[in-house]
Amino acid sequence: MAVKQNVKLDARRIRADFPIFEQLEEGKPLAFLDSAVSAHKPRQVIAALKDFYENSYGNVGRGVYALAERANAAYEQAREKAREFINASSPREVVFTRNTTEGLNLVAYAWGLDNLGPGDIVLASELEHHSNFVPWQEVARRTGAEFRVIPVTGEGELELDELERLAGGGRLKIIAITAVSNSLGTIVPVERLIAFAHERGAIAVIDAAQAAPHRRVDVQALDCDFLAFSGHKMCGPSGVGVLFGRAELLQKMSPFLTGGGMIRRVSVEKTTWAELPHKFEAGTPPVAEAVALGAAIDYLEGIGLEAIAAHEHELAAYALERLGELPGLTLYGPPLERRAGIVSFNLEGIHPHDVAQILDAEGVCVRAGHHCNQPLMHKLGVAATSRASFYLYSLPEEVDRLVVGLERAQKVFA
Amino acid sequence: MAVKQNVKLDARRIRADFPIFEQLEEGKPLAFLDSAVSAHKPRQVIAALKDFYENSYGNVGRGVYALAERANAAYEQAREKAREFINASSPREVVFTRNTTEGLNLVAYAWGLDNLGPGDIVLASELEHHSNFVPWQEVARRTGAEFRVIPVTGEGELELDELERLAGGGRLKIIAITAVSNSLGTIVPVERLIAFAHERGAIAVIDAAQAAPHRRVDVQALDCDFLAFSGHKMCGPSGVGVLFGRAELLQKMSPFLTGGGMIRRVSVEKTTWAELPHKFEAGTPPVAEAVALGAAIDYLEGIGLEAIAAHEHELAAYALERLGELPGLTLYGPPLERRAGIVSFNLEGIHPHDVAQILDAEGVCVRAGHHCNQPLMHKLGVAATSRASFYLYSLPEEVDRLVVGLERAQKVFA
Amino acid sequence: MSSIDNLYRELILDHYKSPRHHGRLDPADAEAEGQNPLCGDELLVTLRFGADGETIEEIAFEGHGCAISQAAASMLSEEVVGRKAAEVAAIDKDDTPLVAMMIESGTPLTPIRLKCALLGLGVIKVALHKSAGTPLPEEWTGIDEVEFE
Amino acid sequence: MSSIDNLYRELILDHYKSPRHHGRLDPADAEAEGQNPLCGDELLVTLRFGADGETIEEIAFEGHGCAISQAAASMLSEEVVGRKAAEVAAIDKDDTPLVAMMIESGTPLTPIRLKCALLGLGVIKVALHKSAGTPLPEEWTGIDEVEFE
């Protein structure tokens, strides 16, 4: 494998940070090739959680006493880390959510319900994860707007020459698009779509669930209006995600969830809202989870997003090469240059579920199914695929073990 | 103090389970009298989190491999524990949320948007936490329904003879009521309100944020339609809560958040929903948090909710007695018999914020503010109160230290 | 024998590769369709009753899915022919042929694979519910009214 | 001196108990109201400009809150009289009298108490923004249009 960058990470050393890899599965070391679903956690993140609960736990924004101040400071420091991570211009633009899905729904409800109506167009794509598809479909249904999708090619790339036609004959109000496809690894030219949206007075929402953990995301460079991602896919804990929103838009919007912590003044007659970002964080937030997400950001930044992307690129190259040698194996997705560390495939005559089950017996974990991408599966003409996805702790020998497992599956079903 | 029950917990022994109490605040042991905001975590819960991340972490409902099966089983086992904890008749009625606030908003959106309209009445009370007040106010505004509130007496008890009048002149559709007041500790006769709602064909939503952690809650005995509570107030982690909903209602409702994990089939033309409870759990849930909440439930059940309630009752009695001796101190709330382990008060001429700050210097943590109860504060004619709230690890000597601190505050402001 | 060889044994692979009662009856007395939302597996079942209006005389499946879901449906279809609607609606999951076989072998299906193996049973029960009013399994409650036209 | 005695020192308690510039000007050239959503503290500020239309000639506060918020507003009000709107709008939080005093004493306010101490400054800046178009501090952006009538 050619070294593509001069920054290079040492996956074997990194791996030692992850307690999960100490165990054996079926007597074999864990070849975890399912990080696109959720990533494992380094001990630094687990320790941050434990330390917070043991020494600084408290609710935020409420208490006067020192412990509450400490908890609050830790929470706001995590917000600052998240801000820096995506280069938002202010922490007021960084809202903690549960996950990407909630962030996208927040925009669909709080922006969509008040800003969409009959004659408006909501544009997503065939690549979208259900979490960036169904919320737009639903808000279009509720408001009478029209939901349209940008088609993809057989290789899973957006058919951008369709854009003009799709945006025509109505008022384009919003484009919701993923930065990286979770099924095929397609790296989407989101800048172009964001510019297209802005030229037409529409806003652009970016699903960065598969981008933020793996490559540098800069919301100011992208010039997007909203961008969502999940902590659990980037070595952080479950239960926390981030929604970036441009302050100007967040300010004008109605709140989404209402209740404690997001109000300015409440009375039967009239209730007013707290300042950003608190207006969008009703109730007790995932305090410890946000703090531990901060630790995950430190961890990733310590290694470098560029090094992580380069490492995954090498693994994707190697996987495409090795899998391409297997007879009866179909690979999906774009060419390597426009692909992140995700490889989807099918073995002739064997359902992905069965493939995954047989691989599991070899200690190899892959995802089998529609990957929350049914419209894309439909387009590819399959019900499901098997998918291997890589992260900073993935090793080339895990690709070798994948190949061995696939050969075994072929034997079982021969 | 008289022993009220023959079950009796040993708070001093329980305290040893909580790492937070090992530290000194300002050179003094922590007298944490703010559990109504959020409770501390025993090492059993912290260990469950750590263990899950180190050995069984995975996303749920998705993977075929053994690790994913293990994560999924742990998550569903936590659901089963939550079901048993509130005696729901099926795990299908148990939805994991982020917190009480999200649970209540879920009902307000997913039930309210489709079932409320002009001429309908939405009834809450002056006792409500903002999280059980503003969502109803908001959904009433969006749907044209009328938002009304049951007034409280000067002692913070519901004026139930107002019910008939408030429910009249329109169609009563929903009553949203707290089981225990977070500001005053009032134990609300929710059964009566639930029966009243049902007699009129309305549904009843119970805010059990302050009830579930402290006393036995049985949704079948209550016969409520929805009930919400938070993990973080019951020794569980932040980032997870529970919404109980009657299956019959949940089934008929539109989903709230949409996306991955809650669909049956997705296409551009039409999307259908997964079975309960998954229909209401879009995106990656707070997996580890739910598992650790299960550990918290085990912990609380190991001690016994009855013993916890009795312990807090004793502390409330002692606090009322000791605080009652202080000149210039005003106590709020109902008589001891109808009060949970919560005591709100004010010192003449000293703002609660200043009280809390001076107490903090003594290592005593109380909450100062409006406790997310501005309508109630308005009714009591104050802007804020100081509040001490007890839990299973609270000690009578912490009440003594509270009194000493209050005397110091009076000296500072003399 | 490894657990994989146990699961993908001859009998299961045979039912997968040559499913019994495969196809679609037209006309049919009962029909239902179901998905496993986890993996997108889908089954359509059609069936005909005998003269008594309650004994299953013919049944046919079509759809796509993993070896477990397809073999389980195929094996079950052999079981239900000649049995009454009420009887079939009462079949416990552990008594379906594939599931029972795995329990017996000492390596029961994991919860997620169990969902695959029970898709066929669920869809049959929905079809019977719609045509004969028999009860639905709990996990399918509400699904038929909402999802199936 | 303990940090509590340092915070609740004579000067602060004196401003709390006998606030300067207390009350409400009527008529006023500028007016704003603000809350600290954390604790419900509220302040209303009214002020009048001198003949040049930009020098603050008189100012008055009313409201309720903790000793820190009330004393900070009282101390600040003494500072701003005689100064120009643009100058006051540019006052940094660390330069308000109470905050500066605490920094100097080596025990700066914690972030949560800082919010109390800055309520007065925020409300003055909103009033000036509305009347003289001066900039708002970031944390108040958007609040004036939305919240204040």
Ligand SMILES: Cc1ncc(COP(=O)(O)O)c(C=O)c1O
């Ligand atoms: C009575 C009551 N309801 C609702 C809530 C909101 O809980 P959470 O912040 O966990 O959503 C609280 C806690 O603050 C409460 O005490």
Ligand SMILES: Cc1ncc(COP(=O)(O)O)c(C=O)c1O
């Ligand atoms: C592209 C993409 N969008 C959205 C999501 C949803 O993320 P979450 O489940 O964390 O909300 C995922 C992950 O499953 C994803 O891959």
